[in-house]
Amino acid sequence: MEKEKLIHLLNRIGEMLEILGENPFKSRSYYNGARIIEGITEDLKKITEEKRWNEYKGIGEGLAQKISEYIETGQIGYYDELHEKVPDEILEMLNIPGLGPKKISVLVKELEITSIRRLERACRENKLVGIKGFGEKTQENILKGIEYLKKTSDRHLFAVGLANAERLIDYLKKEKSVEKIEVAGSIRRRKETVKDIDILVQTREPGKVSKLFIEYPEVTEVIAHGPTKSSIRLKDGLNADLRVIKKDEFPFALHYFTGSKEHNIAMRSRSKDFGLKLNEYGLFTGNEEKIQCKSEEEIFRKLKLSYIPPELRENFGELDAAEKNKIPVLIEENDLKGIVHVHSTYSDGLNTIEEMAEQCLSLGYSYIVFCDHSKAAFYANGLNEERVLKQFEEIDKLNKKFKEKKFKIFKGIESDILPDGRLDFEDEFLDKFDLVVGSVHSSFKLSEEEMTARAIKAINNPFLTVLGHPTGRLLLSRDAYKINLESVIEAAGKQNVLIEINSNPHRLDLDWRYCRLAKDNGVKLMICPDAHATKGIADVKYGIGIARKGWLTEKDVMNTLPINEFEKFLKEHKKERLKK
């Protein structure tokens, strides 16, 4: 996607400027610009043509010029200029933990080290020791950092981060002196991928807890161990930080370490406007007097803001909304009343229809919609017409059994969207389903225009209910296919087609950054586990996190409807769409 490349170039410019020893605030402007672009869901070309970059705070003349240049020519001259001086191999060294731009700059100048490979060799030959600012310990740490890099990528799926955090917290709770323990950071904000785990502890025995922490059985390395902060590396490849917090500082620390960094900067800057200073220890007046706050809510209140849930703290407009008391009541896990889009043994699932339904029932849901793969998905044992009808028979039979439990199984399908945008069943047959999810599972390499047209054609099919995983991305392993989501969302709004928030931890697709755009276009969403086994049904909790990050409420998501209303909704929705 061209937007991704722009974000990449801006970030790279920031990094190159750091290595060249430029004004750090200049690099920050570029990083900040990249982030702003990331949050924009509008068409960048349109903004450029209409010369509206000045509407975006943080993008000034310089950045606007470079972004426009990129949109018009596909490149940025300034980037190429810097890139002559700082090749990619040097920049890659920034990924080594503990090694930053200053040290890299020295290494390049003193030892002509211009790649990780050369750096590793120089360390092994003991060449770093003796250079000003370097010593044995630094050399050792760089080697360790290189090893770490080879072993792991620096980001991890949210689900992996959360599971590790929960295990670690359970372990630390064994220490009786722990009065309060919370996970902060990107896990608390429910980011789709996370870098590390931040844990805050309030205790009478800081030493004991820190010791317990570094003795955690899953530790592979202790990176730091101080009186208030310790840092470890876990066998799953991610780092965990522990911070010991005093009781009256806990809310401030919780807010501070939850971030995001950008949200914090905005909050500090707002504090300044009130003549106050905010840091992880407290909120202070001009004469260093502490303003007491017992909770995060109070901190926000003192700054004349309503409470901002952690998921929204990305500096994407939450301070403005909180100031105007316009933070929405976000959807919660128990708002979901039914499970939509699961697979069974009929296609590529591991459990039978009955097992999946029983699982839903035991989790307290009152309906389930099966959407097994359709006939074009032969790799996933997709169903042809005949097998669909057989599945219908079984569902009808089971529904008799479930009736007394006020639970219902609905008949759905995950129909492949063919490369030309048709669904892989005839209309008359699609009409037999209660709900049709349409998904792209093939020909990922189409051009953006072709892929966008493909999705929109599917949306125009009156039998489509929900557009499934709209970008096809697999987090940390496969990029989204090229598609103009803005146009797709607009089309879905016009045609009254729902969009899925696929809750599989590898997908989390629709991305939270686009949820608000969907909402603004009148698009309703469906939070789906895309479960292939009973265990996968609980994945909807990840989808809830994404929906919350996307500012969505109970009303924006249709499987929050109780069973009777949901059934009515499906019928009326189909009728409405056929009328159009």
Add this chain to the structure above:
DNA sequence: GCCGTTTTCGGCCCGACTGTTTTCAGTCG
């Protein structure tokens, strides 16, 4: 490079930990 109802120049969030240093720079979050 960005920003401004004190400002078009001079700020830009701020503290912990580490390692190499005798008082601090670099890195990280």
